[in-house]
Amino acid sequence: xxYQIDFDxxxxxxxxxxxxxxxxxxxxxxxxxxxxTAGFLLSLARLSKxxxxxxxxxxxxxxxxxxxxxxxxxxxxxxxxIIIGVQLSPFVAALLGLTLxxxxxxxxxxxxxxxxxxxxxxxxARALGMRRSKILQRIILPQVFKRMLPAFTNRIIEIAKMSxxxxxxxxxxxxxxxxxxxxxxxxPFEILTTVAFIYFVLIYxxxxxxxxxxxxxxxxx
Amino acid sequence: xxxxxxxxxxxxxxxxxxxxxRGIDFSVEPxxxxxxxxxxxxxxxxxxxxxxxxxxxxAGTIALxxxxxxxxxxxxxxxxxxxxxxRAVRERVGMVFQQFNLxxxxxxxxxxxxxxxxxxxxxxxxxxxxxTRELEKVGLATKLDAYPGxxxxxxxxxxxxxxxxxxxxxILLFDxxxxxxxxxxxGEVLRVIRQLADEGRTMLLVTHELGFAYHFATKVxxxxxxxxxxxxxxxxxxxxxxxxxTRAFLERFTEFAF
Amino acid sequence: xxxxxDFSGVWSRWDLLLAGxxxxxxxxxxxxxxxxxxxxxxxxxxxxxxxxLSAPATVFIEFYRNTPPIIHFFWFYYALPVLANxxxxxxxxxxxxxxxxxxxxxxxxxxxxxxxxxxxxxxxARALGMRHSQMMRRIILPQAMARMFxPFVERSFELTKTTALASTLAYADLLYQAMLVNSATFxxxxxxxxxxxxxxxxLVTASTLARIAEARLTAYR
Numbered sequence: 001x002x003y004q005i006d007f008d009x010x011x012x013x014x015x016x017x018x019x020x021x022x023x024x025x026x027x028x029x030x031x032x033x034x035x036x037t038a039g040f041l042l043s044l045a046r047l048s049k050x051x052x053x054x055x056x057x058x059x060x061x062x063x064x065x066x067x068x069x070x071x072x073x074x075x076x077x078x079x080x081x082i083i084i085g086v087q088l089s090p091f092v093a094a095l096l097g098l099t100l101x102x103x104x105x106x107x108x109x110x111x112x113x114x115x116x117x118x119x120x121x122x123x124x125a126r127a128l129g130m131r132r133s134k135i136l137q138r139i140i141l142p143q144v145f146k147r148m149l150p151a152f153t154n155r156i157i158e159i160a161k162m163s164x165x166x167x168x169x170x171x172x173x174x175x176x177x178x179x180x181x182x183x184x185x186x187x188p189f190e191i192l193t194t195v196a197f198i199y200f201v202l203i204y205x206x207x208x209x210x211x212x213x214x215x216x217x218x219x220x221x
Numbered sequence: 222x223x224x225x226x227x228x229x230x231x232x233x234x235x236x237x238x239x240x241x242x243r244g245i246d247f248s249v250e251p252x253x254x255x256x257x258x259x260x261x262x263x264x265x266x267x268x269x270x271x272x273x274x275x276x277x278x279x280a281g282t283i284a285l286x287x288x289x290x291x292x293x294x295x296x297x298x299x300x301x302x303x304x305x306x307x308r309a310v311r312e313r314v315g316m317v318f319q320q321f322n323l324x325x326x327x328x329x330x331x332x333x334x335x336x337x338x339x340x341x342x343x344x345x346x347x348x349x350x351x352x353t354r355e356l357e358k359v360g361l362a363t364k365l366d367a368y369p370g371x372x373x374x375x376x377x378x379x380x381x382x383x384x385x386x387x388x389x390x391x392i393l394l395f396d397x398x399x400x401x402x403x404x405x406x407x408g409e410v411l412r413v414i415r416q417l418a419d420e421g422r423t424m425l426l427v428t429h430e431l432g433f434a435y436h437f438a439t440k441v442x443x444x445x446x447x448x449x450x451x452x453x454x455x456x457x458x459x460x461x462x463x464x465x466x467t468r469a470f471l472e473r474f475t476e477f478a479f
Numbered sequence: 480x481x482x483x484x485d486f487s488g489v490w491s492r493w494d495l496l497l498a499g500x501x502x503x504x505x506x507x508x509x510x511x512x513x514x515x516x517x518x519x520x521x522x523x524x525x526x527x528x529x530x531x532l533s534a535p536a537t538v539f540i541e542f543y544r545n546t547p548p549i550i551h552f553f554w555f556y557y558a559l560p561v562l563a564n565x566x567x568x569x570x571x572x573x574x575x576x577x578x579x580x581x582x583x584x585x586x587x588x589x590x591x592x593x594x595x596x597x598x599x600x601x602x603x604a605r606a607l608g609m610r611h612s613q614m615m616r617r618i619i620l621p622q623a624m625a626r627m628f629x630p631f632v633e634r635s636f637e638l639t640k641t642t643a644l645a646s647t648l649a650y651a652d653l654l655y656q657a658m659l660v661n662s663a664t665f666x667x668x669x670x671x672x673x674x675x676x677x678x679x680x681x682l683v684t685a686s687t688l689a690r691i692a693e694a695r696l697t698a699y700r
Contacts (some may be wrong), residue, residue: 003562066679068643071654075675078667083482157545164547168647175549188557196542196550203545273606304610311608322603326621336607339617381603388607 010194013181020177027163031098032156039106046111064104070165073097077169094166109151113144153210160203224287226251232281234267241267243447254418256434257427259444265427269394273314274307315390319397321381323369330365333384355383359413375406395426435459443467488664489673499656507639510577517582522589543583548641551576556648573645581638592627625697632689
């Protein structure tokens with residue numbers, strides 16, 4: 001195999017790729033923040049005693065978990081504007097799709113966490129005279145976060161990976177820039193391998209952290 | 222007098238820096254029933270597990286029926302233990318564990334048959350017959366097709382005993398067989414062990430059940446700090462111990478006697 | 480809002496969508512099979528006490544776990560041919576990407592299943608005089624497989640969703656066919672909603688069947 005790797009090209013392409021990385025992060029961070037928050041509210045609806053809250057939220061969660069993310073992004077960019085009568089920019093459509101997807105998965109994480117907190121916690125707090133929202137805030141949620149931290153970390157990693165699908169909608173994030181450059185310079189091996197490495201460097205710390213957290217929690221148990 | 226069925230010479234076992242067994246000399250005659258008592262960390266489980274080579278000795282020799290197990294490697298302390306030889310030992314020296322270690326994906330009967338089928342290569346019909354016989358002996362004839370998960374702790378341990386018996390071992394090792402059981406279930410297991418005693422089997426029992434040890438054993442050994450601190454008949458060791466340490470150990474058991 | 484839903488274009492091109500669905504199932508099935516093979520090899524390597532065997536396996540697995548799937552698709556389709564001087568058709572590139580990806584995750588499922596078998600099982604088998612191969616075959620693997628089942632199904636579920644990315648390589652899967660139908664009918668709402676529902680039906684059916692199979696397998700618990 002006498003393929004000559006063009007290292008100089010890799011070096012020259014970095015500025016463009018890093019610009020794409022910036023957009024990736026612009027997708028990633030809001031998705032995490034809004035998605036997790038929405039997921040929490042959704043989990044409350046999912047756990048609610050009222051069927052009018054519980055059933056639609058169940059339907060919503062299943063819908064997002066039983067369809068490919070790519071379909072969801074495409075749907076929000078091409079199909080959704082027809083319903084609302086407004087054309088969305090690729091970035092906004094991607095952000096919308098990723099955020100709603102995250103809310104569905106996070107809702108399940110919150111739900112699992114809350115259901116795993118023993119009934120006794122609620123009872124102990126109520127016996128002290130606390131009201132429901134306070135119990136949630138001071139007793140239940142802190143424990144849910146601690147317990148579900150590995151699951152949340154995994155979700156955050158998944159979101160970073162999902163952001164690459166926004167390239168299909170032509171959002172100028174890292175994957176898109178990679179595809180653009182590799183076809184512009186006809187050197188897909190150098191460019192795509194570099195893009196893969198950048199993603200790895202971005203995501204691996206999260207995986208490492210998650211593994212450490214899981215180990216710490218297993219030790220404490 | 223025949224050759225002792227088991228002879229242990231200068232048995233030592235180290236785990237890293239921890240010197241658990243510090244030189245034990247010991248022999249077992251056929252038909253002897255030996256109870257081994259001691260505090261936690263004394264090394265009694267480690268000692269028992271060396272006898273069927275679940276733990277490999279760091280130094281010293283173990284001889285079964287006069288044959289030393291393993292090969293000396295020139296320098297005295299270092300021995301090599303070929304896996305095939307150890308497996309042969311384990312066919313002849315059976316073990317019953319504190320946690321039973323039954324195979325949950327097999328029925329009671331299949332558990333008892335497993336060693337016969339897989340290790341002894343016995344034909345299925347013969348294995349079934351022998352396994353059934355042992356299970357009947359321990360009182361579980363009605364549970365042959367049940368899965369271990371559905372049985373009580375006492376029943377599971379009895380299956381474990383039947384599984385070990387089916388291999389027709391020359392020596393039976395019991396590693397705290399009742400320590401994991403609820404108190405009400407301890408009796409049914411001890412009764413089975415007592416039954417085996419009446420058959421004249423050679424047995425070694427590591428236990429905290431001193432009352433049972435007193436009635437069951439022909440010899441009692443108190444293990445402390447990795448050596449045999451006191452050895453004698455049940456009357457000697459349990460009722461009139463000579464060593465202060467033994468007395469102190471036994472006192473803990475009578476502290477809340479009523 | 481008086482949007483007139485019009486599924487006539489979708490119905491008239493139903494055969495195209497069905498062909499896409501069949502291709503999706505085909506590529507998923509084949510990739511699962513190859514993925515299992517890759518996963519078994521990786522698990523075996525990673526379980527080995529020899530560093531020179533386990534280390535490369537770990538690197539491979541970590542690389543696939545920490546990079547987005549879409550980069551694997553593009554790398555096999557565009558970069559590998561340049562490097563190895565071959566040409567790959569979209570199907571082959573997609574199967575390579577999916578099999579290696581899922582293989583990395585399956586490896587962790589297989590390894591996790593075996594490690595989870597408690598030490599006492601090994602001891603009970605050893606005390607009877609079994610040799611290592613007998614212990615694995617009679618005692619460890621049967622129990623491990625029951626435990627691996629659920630995570631295996633979950634991973635295969637994810638793989639099936641990821642097949643949608645094959646459309647970016649112009650492989651005629653369900654999503655690609657949907658894009659064709661959309662460009663012919665200009666009814667993205669009807670088209671993409673339809674295939675979203677088709678994915679839901681496919682995945683829910685598959686996971687229900689899997690759940691039934693799992694119940695049968697673990698009947699002894």
